[in-house]
Amino acid sequence: xxxxxxxxxxxxxxxxxxxxxxxxxxxxxxxxYWYKQEPGAxxxxxxYIFSNxxxxxxxxxxxxxxxxxxxxxxxxxxxxxxxxxxxxxxESMYAGGTSYGKLTFGQGTILTVHP
Amino acid sequence: GAGxxxxxxxxxxxxxxxxxxxxxxxxxxxxxxWYRQALGQGPEFLTYFNYEAxxxxxxxxxxxxxxxxPEGSISTLTIQRTEQRDSAMxxxxxxxxxxxxxxxxxxxxxxxx
Numbered sequence: 001x002x003x004x005x006x007x008x009x010x011x012x013x014x015x016x017x018x019x020x021x022x023x024x025x026x027x028x029x030x031x032x033y034w035y036k037q038e039p040g041a042x043x044x045x046x047x048y049i050f051s052n053x054x055x056x057x058x059x060x061x062x063x064x065x066x067x068x069x070x071x072x073x074x075x076x077x078x079x080x081x082x083x084x085x086x087x088x089x090x091e092s093m094y095a096g097g098t099s100y101g102k103l104t105f106g107q108g109t110i111l112t113v114h115p
Numbered sequence: 116g117a118g119x120x121x122x123x124x125x126x127x128x129x130x131x132x133x134x135x136x137x138x139x140x141x142x143x144x145x146x147x148x149w150y151r152q153a154l155g156q157g158p159e160f161l162t163y164f165n166y167e168a169x170x171x172x173x174x175x176x177x178x179x180x181x182x183x184x185p186e187g188s189i190s191t192l193t194i195q196r197t198e199q200r201d202s203a204m205x206x207x208x209x210x211x212x213x214x215x216x217x218x219x220x221x222x223x224x225x226x227x228x
Binding site: 004030031035041042043044045048088090092101102103104105106107108 | 119148150155156157158159160163170171174206208215216217218219220221222
């Protein structure tokens with residue numbers, strides 16, 4: 001079955017790097033995602049990685065995927081106070097046709113950035 | 116361009132009443148998804164559509180919940196005889212053809228008294 005787990009809290013100082021970790025159980029996952037949720041706002045897609053990749057970099061964001069251990073991480077370089085939010089890891093599987101089906105989310109990691 | 120919109124943004128209802136939540140996807144998006152998010156949790160899948168066809172409704176908790184997308188655009192999630200445990204944020208997402216990205220709307224906060 002599908003299960004996505006994340007640590008609940010992370011606190012860092014402004015300017016430091018943040019690393020948010022996630023583990024998943026479904027080995028047939030095709031895409032893995034990171035979403036950001038700010039208070040009162042919707043879910044914002046930050047980045048995603050296809051399951052045949054090991055790493056993806058996008059400006060301050062670096063995603064690392066270890067398929068053997070089913071471990072996904074999101075590194076935010078030079079973390080700013082505006083990065084304070086809840087970060088969700090999610091996985092999806094190809095559902096046939098034109099669709100990638102449902103997303104299975106972790107419970108979210110609350111990132112707090114201190115000045 | 117316009118993103119996914121949902122209405123109402125907030126809905127307070129009494130136990131036993133029916134509610135209808137609306138989702139207006141990004142224009143031209145083929146797939147539409149409904150999720151429910153309890154406080155302190157990640158969103159949980161309810162159901163999804165490709166065009167007007169409901170592809171998967173395995174996440175609907177019981178037969179009080181139903182969804183439709185009759186013209187392949189706007190979708191309505193209906194909860195009949197609401198219960199307090201139905202209180203949650205209901206989120207809608209849409210996705211273009213052959214795409215793996217889902218774009219979320221702001222959600223509808225449902226409170227059942």
